[in-house]
Amino acid sequence: MNIIDTLVQGILLGGLYALFAAGLSIVFGIMRLVNLAHGDLIIFAAFAILTITSMFGLNPFVSALIAAPLMFAAGWLLQYFLLNRTLGKDILPPLLVTFGLSIIIQNGLLEGFAADSRRVPLGSLEAATIPLGAVNIGVMPLLTFLSAIVVIVGLNTLIYRAPIGRAFRATSDDPVTAGLMGIRPQRIFATATGLAMVVVTVAALYLGTRANFDPSAGPSRLIYAFEAVIIGGLGSLWGTLAGGVVLGVAQTIGATINPEWQILAGHIAFLAVLAFKPRGFFPRAVD
Amino acid sequence: MSSTAQTWTTKTGTRASGLFGVAAILVVIVAAGAPFLVSRDIVQDLFFILTMLVLAQNWNLLAGYAGLLSIGQQAFVGFGAYSMFGMVILLGVDPLLATLLAGFFAMLLAIPAGFFSFRLQGAYFGVGTWVIAEAVRLVVAQWKALGGGTGTSLPGEARKAMFGVEFLKDTFDMKTSQASDAIAYWFALVLAAATVLLFYRILRTRQGLGLAAVRDNETAARALGVNAQRMKVFVYLTTAFVTGITGALIYLQKARISPDAAFSVTDWTAYVLFIVVIGGIGTIEGPIVGMIVFFVLQKTLSDFGSVYLLILGFIGIATMIFAPAGLWGLFSARTGIQLFPIRRRLVLNGSDHIAQNTREGGFNG
Numbered sequence: 001m002n003i004i005d006t007l008v009q010g011i012l013l014g015g016l017y018a019l020f021a022a023g024l025s026i027v028f029g030i031m032r033l034v035n036l037a038h039g040d041l042i043i044f045a046a047f048a049i050l051t052i053t054s055m056f057g058l059n060p061f062v063s064a065l066i067a068a069p070l071m072f073a074a075g076w077l078l079q080y081f082l083l084n085r086t087l088g089k090d091i092l093p094p095l096l097v098t099f100g101l102s103i104i105i106q107n108g109l110l111e112g113f114a115a116d117s118r119r120v121p122l123g124s125l126e127a128a129t130i131p132l133g134a135v136n137i138g139v140m141p142l143l144t145f146l147s148a149i150v151v152i153v154g155l156n157t158l159i160y161r162a163p164i165g166r167a168f169r170a171t172s173d174d175p176v177t178a179g180l181m182g183i184r185p186q187r188i189f190a191t192a193t194g195l196a197m198v199v200v201t202v203a204a205l206y207l208g209t210r211a212n213f214d215p216s217a218g219p220s221r222l223i224y225a226f227e228a229v230i231i232g233g234l235g236s237l238w239g240t241l242a243g244g245v246v247l248g249v250a251q252t253i254g255a256t257i258n259p260e261w262q263i264l265a266g267h268i269a270f271l272a273v274l275a276f277k278p279r280g281f282f283p284r285a286v287d
Numbered sequence: 288m289s290s291t292a293q294t295w296t297t298k299t300g301t302r303a304s305g306l307f308g309v310a311a312i313l314v315v316i317v318a319a320g321a322p323f324l325v326s327r328d329i330v331q332d333l334f335f336i337l338t339m340l341v342l343a344q345n346w347n348l349l350a351g352y353a354g355l356l357s358i359g360q361q362a363f364v365g366f367g368a369y370s371m372f373g374m375v376i377l378l379g380v381d382p383l384l385a386t387l388l389a390g391f392f393a394m395l396l397a398i399p400a401g402f403f404s405f406r407l408q409g410a411y412f413g414v415g416t417w418v419i420a421e422a423v424r425l426v427v428a429q430w431k432a433l434g435g436g437t438g439t440s441l442p443g444e445a446r447k448a449m450f451g452v453e454f455l456k457d458t459f460d461m462k463t464s465q466a467s468d469a470i471a472y473w474f475a476l477v478l479a480a481a482t483v484l485l486f487y488r489i490l491r492t493r494q495g496l497g498l499a500a501v502r503d504n505e506t507a508a509r510a511l512g513v514n515a516q517r518m519k520v521f522v523y524l525t526t527a528f529v530t531g532i533t534g535a536l537i538y539l540q541k542a543r544i545s546p547d548a549a550f551s552v553t554d555w556t557a558y559v560l561f562i563v564v565i566g567g568i569g570t571i572e573g574p575i576v577g578m579i580v581f582f583v584l585q586k587t588l589s590d591f592g593s594v595y596l597l598i599l600g601f602i603g604i605a606t607m608i609f610a611p612a613g614l615w616g617l618f619s620a621r622t623g624i625q626l627f628p629i630r631r632r633l634v635l636n637g638s639d640h641i642a643q644n645t646r647e648g649g650f651n652g
Binding site for chain 2: 106108222267
């Protein structure tokens, strides 16, 4: 069945978008910071994985394991030394600084890797499929989707069960009072961005192995992540999965009608949700 | 309470602003002669400066005064430019008239764009406008009559027949390309001067005061009866109109269009954002200063390609962190000079004496 196949592929694609969105969502949830460089950081991580893979001849999954702590450190430093300085009542500084960062990462990657399209090689796994009745499910898309679920369960456990999560929530609610309780908000924010960068690395692994990417590919990843967050509803991690799935299904349906309409169909779905359900499907945040 | 009949009036102009006003008029008059005085390359540079200045003033009004941090202004640049091309190619409208009309099309687009993006707050509003610009780009790329994804050129005959070209060719012995460049340049000069004057006027009215109040404290402003939402919609539509005309004008001069170029976030929003922030957001002088800095940077660094953008990104970030009021803000804070003063001061009639307490707590910070 063609329609079932389209739906399944769309849902699995949604897993990738949920991975894009989860990092954006936690940074916004904890710091009220919209990181416009989010997509470029995903592409940056993909280049990091590609470099480690080709330099040491490693399996991309192992490369991602190496890249993850490096990205955590990069995120921590970025937040601690730069982005923390922009937080406050005025929303212009974080917006402009992350926009500047986006331009810097894009052009830095362009200098370092040229404008060519790249892909992280994955050998036989790239095309492997599992026949499931009428549809063939790709192993990598399935792994992507399962990883998205694992990441969301993991993040939810961390945020709502672990001590560090309590610190995240406390700092998010009221940094001053949290500070009085012995929490250092600056470090909590840095840790949160570091964590988001680990999620970014996971997203980059699946982006880099399933599709071509180049230094200018960041902004569209940011837009998909943003659409998934808004469709799902601000502040809910499961919402980002729902949002990702809606976006993925809309794009695959659009693509079956006309390949040129894939991205446009996703935007239209986003605008439709904005028109009829402006707070998304699973809103959590009050603001 | 003194019983003497002292009468006080409010005044916004200063001696510096008065002198500057005279100087500015002279500069505009001299600039109008440029096509006769300097080479075509320089006229094109001046055209670039003027059009980017208009875009910067528009973004400044949006972000610096109405708090609308749009990163989707390329929607109006691209849509304005494409509607101009559409009118010229499909309907045979004169390019100059089509450029003016393009503003109305951009404003028409701003109605649905605003309907969607105004549902999002703060930074999410910004990303929302970006998504809308992307959606418009993808739709326009499907417009096969205007070349689809690869774009199209403005027909040479249309440029030849453009209002004024024949006259310039006959009277001043110009070539067609030279004449149409000169016309585009004069249009840009008038547009830039009109935009600065119009925005300065808006900011000095009651509505402008309301706008500044909303920017500084929306809750307080609304409590005092300012209709914040209406002000924002007004600014959004006005800037869409002017941005649309500017987009059409830029592509009238380029004479070749493609969706990727006309809806480029780097060219029409990133540059503009950096110009405004480096110069000083929330002042009319800021974008002018920023434009000069931007142009000098571009001239000196353009050979370095992507390094140029890299440096621009670093300068933008450094400005935001270390001097959020921008270059003009630094200068103005040191010297107290304002070329476009908005603050109302209480002045004793018949003297230049300024009441002390009105010096403080203005809304120009």
